[in-house]
Amino acid sequence: MVEVLRFKKEDLLAYVVKYMGKLGVPQEDAKIVGDVLLSADIRGTDSHGMIRLASYYGNRLRNKFINPLTPIKIVSETDTTALIDGGNGCGQVVSYKAMKLAIEKAKKSSVGIVTVKHSDHYGIAAYYAMMALEEDMLGVSMTNSQPLVAPTYGKTAVLGTNPIAVAAPSYNEYPYVLDMATSTVPIGRVKVYEKEGKKIPLGWAIDSDGNITEDPKKCQSGYIGALMPLGGTDIMRGYKGYGLALLVDILCGVLPGGSNLTEIGFPHEPKEADVGHFFMAVNINAFRPVIDFKKQMDHVIKMLKDAPKAPGRDRIYIAGEKEYDNAKYNEEHGVPVIAPVIEDLKKDGEKMGLPFDISPVSKENK
Amino acid sequence: MVEVLRFKKEDLLAYVVKYMGKLGVPQEDAKIVGDVLLSADIRGTDSHGMIRLASYYGNRLRNKFINPLTPIKIVSETDTTALIDGGNGCGQVVSYKAMKLAIEKAKKSSVGIVTVKHSDHYGIAAYYAMMALEEDMLGVSMTNSQPLVAPTYGKTAVLGTNPIAVAAPSYNEYPYVLDMATSTVPIGRVKVYEKEGKKIPLGWAIDSDGNITEDPKKCQSGYIGALMPLGGTDIMRGYKGYGLALLVDILCGVLPGGSNLTEIGFPHEPKEADVGHFFMAVNINAFRPVIDFKKQMDHVIKMLKDAPKAPGRDRIYIAGEKEYDNAKYNEEHGVPVIAPVIEDLKKDGEKMGLPFDISPVSKENK
Numbered sequence: 125m126v127e128v129l130r131f132k133k134e135d136l137l138a139y140v141v142k143y144m145g146k147l148g149v150p151q152e153d154a155k156i157v158g159d160v161l162l163s164a165d166i167r168g169t170d171s172h173g174m175i176r177l178a179s180y181y182g183n184r185l186r187n188k189f190i191n192p193l194t195p196i197k198i199v200s201e202t203d204t205t206a207l208i209d210g211g212n213g214c215g216q217v218v219s220y221k222a223m224k225l226a227i228e229k230a231k232k233s234s235v236g237i238v239t240v241k242h243s244d245h246y247g248i249a250a251y252y253a254m255m256a257l258e259e260d261m262l263g264v265s266m267t268n269s270q271p272l273v274a275p276t277y278g279k280t281a282v283l284g285t286n287p288i289a290v291a292a293p294s295y296n297e298y299p300y301v302l303d304m305a306t307s308t309v310p311i312g313r314v315k316v317y318e319k320e321g322k323k324i325p326l327g328w329a330i331d332s333d334g335n336i337t338e339d340p341k342k343c344q345s346g347y348i349g350a351l352m353p354l355g356g357t358d359i360m361r362g363y364k365g366y367g368l369a370l371l372v373d374i375l376c377g378v379l380p381g382g383s384n385l386t387e388i389g390f391p392h393e394p395k396e397a398d399v400g401h402f403f404m405a406v407n408i409n410a411f412r413p414v415i416d417f418k419k420q421m422d423h424v425i426k427m428l429k430d431a432p433k434a435p436g437r438d439r440i441y442i443a444g445e446k447e448y449d450n451a452k453y454n455e456e457h458g459v460p461v462i463a464p465v466i467e468d469l470k471k472d473g474e475k476m477g478l479p480f481d482i483s484p485v486s487k488e489n490k
Numbered sequence: 491m492v493e494v495l496r497f498k499k500e501d502l503l504a505y506v507v508k509y510m511g512k513l514g515v516p517q518e519d520a521k522i523v524g525d526v527l528l529s530a531d532i533r534g535t536d537s538h539g540m541i542r543l544a545s546y547y548g549n550r551l552r553n554k555f556i557n558p559l560t561p562i563k564i565v566s567e568t569d570t571t572a573l574i575d576g577g578n579g580c581g582q583v584v585s586y587k588a589m590k591l592a593i594e595k596a597k598k599s600s601v602g603i604v605t606v607k608h609s610d611h612y613g614i615a616a617y618y619a620m621m622a623l624e625e626d627m628l629g630v631s632m633t634n635s636q637p638l639v640a641p642t643y644g645k646t647a648v649l650g651t652n653p654i655a656v657a658a659p660s661y662n663e664y665p666y667v668l669d670m671a672t673s674t675v676p677i678g679r680v681k682v683y684e685k686e687g688k689k690i691p692l693g694w695a696i697d698s699d700g701n702i703t704e705d706p707k708k709c710q711s712g713y714i715g716a717l718m719p720l721g722g723t724d725i726m727r728g729y730k731g732y733g734l735a736l737l738v739d740i741l742c743g744v745l746p747g748g749s750n751l752t753e754i755g756f757p758h759e760p761k762e763a764d765v766g767h768f769f770m771a772v773n774i775n776a777f778r779p780v781i782d783f784k785k786q787m788d789h790v791i792k793m794l795k796d797a798p799k800a801p802g803r804d805r806i807y808i809a810g811e812k813e814y815d816n817a818k819y820n821e822e823h824g825v826p827v828i829a830p831v832i833e834d835l836k837k838d839g840e841k842m843g844l845p846f847d848i849s850p851v852s853k854e855n856k
Contacts, residue, residue: 200776202599202600204601204776205777233568234568234569234571235601237601237772239777262745274797274800276807277799277805277806277807278797278803278806279801280798290737292744302733302737308721325725325726327726354731355674355722359691360674360691360693360726361674361675364670364720365720365721368668368670370666370668370790370794370808370809371656371666371668371809373790374790378658378786378787378790379628379778379783381778381786384793385793406603408745410568411571411605412565412573412745412746412747417745420743420744421744424736424739424743424744428641428736431641431644432645433645433700434645434700434701435645435699435701437700439643441729443732443733443736
């Protein structure tokens with residue numbers, strides 16, 4: 125059981141802006157970082173939210189592995205494409221701007237693709253794909269990341285968990301928002317099982333000898349063992365997950381001419397992350413009236429929801445649905461942050477002369 | 491053990507053209523269909539090759555569920571996009587033309603996306619993605635298909651095995667060619683296990699009650715049980731495979747305004763398939779010199795191949811590598827077709843007054 129504190133979003137956002145400001149991040153940029161972080165907590169993806177402010181972004185800004193000024197440079201550009209050098213600045217800032225640019229291009233030319241090199245971790249992949257929804261477009265967002273996943277028939281971590289996010293608008297239903305790591309699970313999930321003293325299912329991880337393992341201690345952050353790609357073993361078609369992880373590395377590493385695979389830095393390493401991203405926006409109206417598309421989306425969603433359920437199940441979900449439900453609840457009741465994260469923020473804030481003195485709107489146990 | 495006969499590609503192609511001609515398909519179109527079918531056999535994907543000529547395409551052309559003239563209509567078009575109505579003609583013909591159009595658009599505008607509605611089964615997804623390789627572009631190809639896969643928490647087949655294919659060129663290495671069903675396995679793989687009297691692994695299929703099953707008899711072509719999406723169960727993240735299958739249905743069914751999910755016809759049903767496709771070409775040169783991209787691809791492939799191997803494994807594969815090895819061998823030694831398929835072709839040919847009298851270049855047992 126853990127204590128969960130709920131805060132007003134604007135209070136947390138104001139703190140993030142002050143915090144980042146202390147580390148040299150301009151106010152407008154810090155607002156973007158804060159919005160991406162808080163979106164994660166609001167959507168229930170708390171592994172990518174406030175928990176990372178001090179432990180990841182704060183530390184790395186302080187140590188100059190992230191350039192607080194995010195000196196973006198457009199390396200090449202056409203009506204439909206752009207390649208951006210993120211100057212190893214804040215991943216959220218370059219990503220927000222890159223997706224905006226993709227959307228602008230899609231407005232004029234129906235499609236926009238923007239790739240980014242020399243960037244830092246950009247938070248939740250879905251955030252940028254969902255930016256397209258506001259414009260009634262399809263949105264795509266991907267990033268490569270530090271090596272945690274073994275290729276099929278390999279025994280060490282070579283690929284990142286390389287997520288793929290795609291968003292498509294609907295009419296009355298929630299939009300479709302896929303946001304999936306291309307590994308079976310992220311490393312954080314293995315750590316949760318370890319903490320709880322549970323075995324992990326076969327197909328999540330291999331040990332350092334390359335054998336499939338049920339022991340979460342044998343899969344630790346890329347140095348001990350490795351995660352398995354989506355699917356797991358060969359017989360369960362783990363090579364498809366591996367193929368998807370490599371696809372993300374091609375689009376985010378090779379296309380922009382950045383780093384790939386084991387060249388990408390770990391959060392704890394004294395170097396830049398040097399990850400890359402891929403963003404795409406597609407203007408649905410170029411194909412057919414977007415209203416027709418959205419109504420057909422509702423029809424498809426209804427067909428899925430009305431389909432017969434498996435034993436013990438009463439609901440079939442659409443990608444992103446749980447996150448929308450979370451967001452609905454959390455926007456009303458406050459952004460949830462677990463007590464240990466608040467403790468860390470308090471300690472870090474003291475060191476920085478920036479006390480974390482925000483009052484929660486409520487507390488609960490989870 | 492099964493006898494495999496090998497033929498000259500041009501002999502089989504000439505037969506397909508005559509065969510299709512008898513059923514009203516114009517010669518130029520029949521050449522496209524033949525090339526796609528033979529590519530499948532050459533690449534080792536024999537489930538999508540000559541085996542389907544009589545059993546699927548022949549039957550359905552004869553019964554007018556495929557329009558032999560493939561009356562293509564461009565419904566809407568911009569510099570970068572097009573929506574094509576395939577007139578429920580030959581899926582290969584409209585798909586070939588759609589991908590060509592996407593490539594032409596990418597030449598002029600860096601990106602081309604073409605969606606197709608009212609089409610028929612288009613064969614191997616990789617074929618169209620790989621067309622982009624000849625132009626040093628990235629290629630994407632997807633199709634929706636008849637319902638065989640249950641959504642996570644569902645108990646009936648609602649989604650197709652909806653494949654995703656992506657191709658990216660390399661320099662000295664084989665190109666990257668991903669071609670994956672978004673289900674764990676295709677239905678044909680379950681049938682192979684059934685024939686061999688073997689249990690199927692847990693995570694491939696559910697029975698008609700929605701329970702996971704090891705009995706291949708309990709998963710039969712969408713009417714009895716269902717395939718599971720890539721990943722399998724919830725705990726193994728089958729909902730990601732489900733999310734990808736739905737993505738394909740959105741891009742191939744909703745975007746062009748065609749059929750979705752259970753609206754799509756089964757091969758044995760007396761109606762049009764009414765599937766849809768999605769094609770994309772991306773001009774790498776718009777981002778950076780393609781030569782640099784290709785050399786970096788080689789570098790990435792080498793890193794993967796040099797990575798430490800799991801016990802009992804001596805090679806890490808890249809998506810599409812096995813198929814390139816197959817193609818190399820089969821182009822030299824002849825297109826392999828198993829004897830039972832030749833028997834069917836002979837019977838069908840007699841009925842049509844078109845004797846299948848091609849001499850194989852060799853025979854072997856497999």
